[in-house]
Amino acid sequence: MEEKLEIWSSNLGYPRIGEKRELKKALEGYWQDKVTDEELKQTATSLQERIWETQKQAGIDFIPVGDFSLYDHMLDISINFGFIPKRFRQQTIKKELELYFTMARGAKNVPPLEMTKWFDTNYHYLVPEIDTPPKLLGNPILTLIKKAIALNIQPKPVLVGPYTFLTLSKVPEGKDKFWVLPKLLEVYKEVLKQWAMAGAKWVQIDEPALVLEMSGEEIKVVKDIYHNLSSPDINIMLQTYFEGVDFYPEIAKLPVQGIGLDFVRSHNNLENIKKYGFPKEKVLGLGIVNGRNVWRTNLTHAFALAKEIIDIAHPKAVFVQPSCSLLHLPISIELETKLSSEVKQILAFAKERLQEVAILTQALRKGELPAGSFAGSPEVHPLKEVKEKIAQLKSEDFERAEPYEKRFLKQQKVLNLPLFPTTTIGSFPQTKDVRQKRARFKRGEIDQQEYSQFLREKMAFCIGIQEGLGLDVLVHGEFERSDMVEYFAQKMTGFLVTQNGWVQSYGSRCVRPPIIYADVSRPKPMTINEICYAQSLTPKPVKGMLTGPVTILNWSYVREDIPRKEVAFQIALALRDEVLDLEKAGIKIIQIDEPAFREGLPLKKEKRKSYLDWAVKAFRLSNAPVKPQTQIHTHMCYAEFKDIIEAIDAMDADVISIECSRSKGDVISIFETYHYKKGIGLGTYDIHSPRIPKKEEILATLKRCLKVLAPQQLWVNPDCGLKTRQWEEIIPSLRNMVEVARELRDSL
Numbered sequence: 001m002e003e004k005l006e007i008w009s010s011n012l013g014y015p016r017i018g019e020k021r022e023l024k025k026a027l028e029g030y031w032q033d034k035v036t037d038e039e040l041k042q043t044a045t046s047l048q049e050r051i052w053e054t055q056k057q058a059g060i061d062f063i064p065v066g067d068f069s070l071y072d073h074m075l076d077i078s079i080n081f082g083f084i085p086k087r088f089r090q091q092t093i094k095k096e097l098e099l100y101f102t103m104a105r106g107a108k109n110v111p112p113l114e115m116t117k118w119f120d121t122n123y124h125y126l127v128p129e130i131d132t133p134p135k136l137l138g139n140p141i142l143t144l145i146k147k148a149i150a151l152n153i154q155p156k157p158v159l160v161g162p163y164t165f166l167t168l169s170k171v172p173e174g175k176d177k178f179w180v181l182p183k184l185l186e187v188y189k190e191v192l193k194q195w196a197m198a199g200a201k202w203v204q205i206d207e208p209a210l211v212l213e214m215s216g217e218e219i220k221v222v223k224d225i226y227h228n229l230s231s232p233d234i235n236i237m238l239q240t241y242f243e244g245v246d247f248y249p250e251i252a253k254l255p256v257q258g259i260g261l262d263f264v265r266s267h268n269n270l271e272n273i274k275k276y277g278f279p280k281e282k283v284l285g286l287g288i289v290n291g292r293n294v295w296r297t298n299l300t301h302a303f304a305l306a307k308e309i310i311d312i313a314h315p316k317a318v319f320v321q322p323s324c325s326l327l328h329l330p331i332s333i334e335l336e337t338k339l340s341s342e343v344k345q346i347l348a349f350a351k352e353r354l355q356e357v358a359i360l361t362q363a364l365r366k367g368e369l370p371a372g373s374f375a376g377s378p379e380v381h382p383l384k385e386v387k388e389k390i391a392q393l394k395s396e397d398f399e400r401a402e403p404y405e406k407r408f409l410k411q412q413k414v415l416n417l418p419l420f421p422t423t424t425i426g427s428f429p430q431t432k433d434v435r436q437k438r439a440r441f442k443r444g445e446i447d448q449q450e451y452s453q454f455l456r457e458k459m460a461f462c463i464g465i466q467e468g469l470g471l472d473v474l475v476h477g478e479f480e481r482s483d484m485v486e487y488f489a490q491k492m493t494g495f496l497v498t499q500n501g502w503v504q505s506y507g508s509r510c511v512r513p514p515i516i517y518a519d520v521s522r523p524k525p526m527t528i529n530e531i532c533y534a535q536s537l538t539p540k541p542v543k544g545m546l547t548g549p550v551t552i553l554n555w556s557y558v559r560e561d562i563p564r565k566e567v568a569f570q571i572a573l574a575l576r577d578e579v580l581d582l583e584k585a586g587i588k589i590i591q592i593d594e595p596a597f598r599e600g601l602p603l604k605k606e607k608r609k610s611y612l613d614w615a616v617k618a619f620r621l622s623n624a625p626v627k628p629q630t631q632i633h634t635h636m637c638y639a640e641f642k643d644i645i646e647a648i649d650a651m652d653a654d655v656i657s658i659e660c661s662r663s664k665g666d667v668i669s670i671f672e673t674y675h676y677k678k679g680i681g682l683g684t685y686d687i688h689s690p691r692i693p694k695k696e697e698i699l700a701t702l703k704r705c706l707k708v709l710a711p712q713q714l715w716v717n718p719d720c721g722l723k724t725r726q727w728e729e730i731i732p733s734l735r736n737m738v739e740v741a742r743e744l745r746d747s748l
């Protein structure tokens with residue numbers, strides 16, 4: 001008789017920040033010297049233990065250990081494996097955690113590690129810099145393993161694998177990406193040995209980089225790595241996620257004991273198993289509930305799919321698990337007291353995912369699901385008008401009536417702007433008084449009238465400052481907005497906003513993404529009051545300021561019953577109403593920000609064209625019917641533009657502003673080869689730093705721009721919004737910027 005298949009429940013990672021954002025508060029207190037080293041560590045320890053307990057209670061057999069981090073898991077590896085770049089090695093360190101946080105956040109004259117997006121998520125990791133060979137400096141996970149075992153928890157230590165770690169790292173110029181690999185493998189082996197000795201049976205080695213495009217050379221490196229790491233002491237679960245693996249046959253043959261695959265995001269993984277089979281001596285990590293979105297799992301479907309996969313794969317055993325770490329989800333739906341029970345029914349956050357894993361594990365063991373398991377999908381009430389509008393879209397809906405050259409002349413007539421027009425990106429300081437007033441208004445402690453009056457005073461001040469500085473195109477300052485996406489989500493139908501749905505973006509910074517669960521529409525104007533008030537104070541043009549459809553989409557959890565493209569079009573139509581109302585109210589320039597345009601780019605190359613196609617269309621749909629005289633702006637923060645410059649051009653905005661300083665001006669060089677004709681402002685100074693830019697620096701940037709762009713197209717603006725800066729920094733910085741623009745004008 002066939003041996004009974006062993007089925008275990010497992011998890012890959014859990015949110016770290018705490019139900020009440022305890023970690024955030026402790027970290028920020030620590031940075032302000034209000035929390036001691038000991039207190040911070042204590043908070044981390046108790047959070048860690050609670051996270052284990054939650055998973056144990058939920059019925060998870062293999063609980064990740066080492067997924068927790070004080071700031072970032074890539075930084076932890078950098079520190080523990082001795083990748084401490086020279087500029088930090090030279091620092092005198094007084095406190096234990098000082099080096100760690102200096103690498104994370106920088107210190108006077110010491111820039112931190114660079115930060116960038118973790119694959120296509122909204123989590124940001126600190127990019128390791130490998131300027132020295134590795135050295136095992138610490139193994140904190142070892143202590144955690146022992147502690148977990150003492151607490152009767154089956155620990156599954158987690159570590160980013162050598163291939164992914166090096167792929168995501170920076171090496172000095174001229175060095176090979178894998179130059180430290182042989183030594184690094186020694187460190188990994190030592191660590192695994194210590195973990196095994198402490199009693200860990202399985203280790204989860206995360207290799208999400210295996211889902212990216214890989215060369216034959218790289219797959220050889222991966223083979224070398226795992227032939228080297230493999231040891232009889234400990235079982236390796238080679239964990240991939242976020243997409244399917246292209247080199248499946250090679251990966252399946254690696255000498256590891258388990259292969260973890262994401263069956264939620266990728267159909268390819270199942271196709272590959274059908275085609276090539278699954279090694280019968282290996283354990284299958286079955287990623288079956290979604291770690292990237294918030295919809296409750298349809299258990300009937302998931303159960304059927306899991307059975308199908310297991311039947312085809314015939315693995316040695318199965319780990320039933322989420323598709324990826326639950327780090328990318330809010331903690332629990334239980335923390336939401338204001339959502340209706342109807343809505344809560346269809347949602348699952350991290351804690352609820354654990355329950356789903358446990359139910360599916362039991363069901364697969366027994367061969368059937370318990371009666372009454374959730375088999376629904378979100379019950380949405382369709383808005384007939386929205387559906388109809390989308391169905392009736394014609395190509396004209398995506399086209400401005402006249403080409404850019406003609407629009408430019410007409411806009412010039414209306415706006416009469418000088419050469420090198422000066423402007424800012426939108427927000428001005430969200431000072432404490434602004435945040436406090438908003439909080440009081442939300443709690444009902446002050447009424448609408450008092451709040452509106454406060455906002456008007458802020459806008460008046462802001463307009464006054466901009467006029468005083470002599471800027472050409474003004475903004476209202478965005479004082480009424482908590483966040484550029486949430487603000488609009490609260491004003492449109494189809495969105496849910498949570499009270500406690502915080503997700504870590506980086507370090508102590510969390511975001512609360514809205515949830516798009518139904519058809520989107522705009523019942524009432526969203527920005528007209530503020531923009532028109534600001535415009536009434538000045539003869540200079542004030543920009544209408546909106547967040548674009550693609551950014552709203554990419555920074556939300558999105559329903560899955562209709563294509564993303566369609567949701568993007570729905571948002572675009574809602575924004576279009578706002579754009580037309582702004583125009584009708586006499587606003588001559590409207591900026592539609594798309595900082596997250598690049599972020600939605602799929603990990604797999606073959607999916608990119610289609611994304612760019614509809615993303616460009618969604619942006620165009622949001623503003624195409626305005627008059628040629630109305631000037632449409634957009635703004636993007638730093639992103640690699642080279643591969644999307646054609647799409648950016650196709651968005652057909654009259655003016656675009658792009659952050660420039662984080663790439664040290666690299667974006668400028670794109671225009672050496674790409675002939676861009678429309679208006680463009682490449683950030684003239686870095687707004688992430690409190691530093692006041694010197695006039696010479698601003699001038700140098702502008703001169704670089706003028707080498708590749710015509711004077712008629714060049715705008716002058718800071719990199720990004722000024723929301724996080726102080727007035728004391730902004731005023732002298734903008735004064736320098738305006739003076740430089742004037743001098744440059746006069747010199748021509």
Ligand code: GLN
Pocket residue numbers: 425426427478484545593595635636637720721722723
């Ligand atoms: N208009 C927004 C602001 O100034 C743009 C923010 C952004 O680029 N992320 O804050």
Ligand code: ZN
Pocket residue numbers: 425595635636637638659719720721
């Ligand atoms: Zn920006």
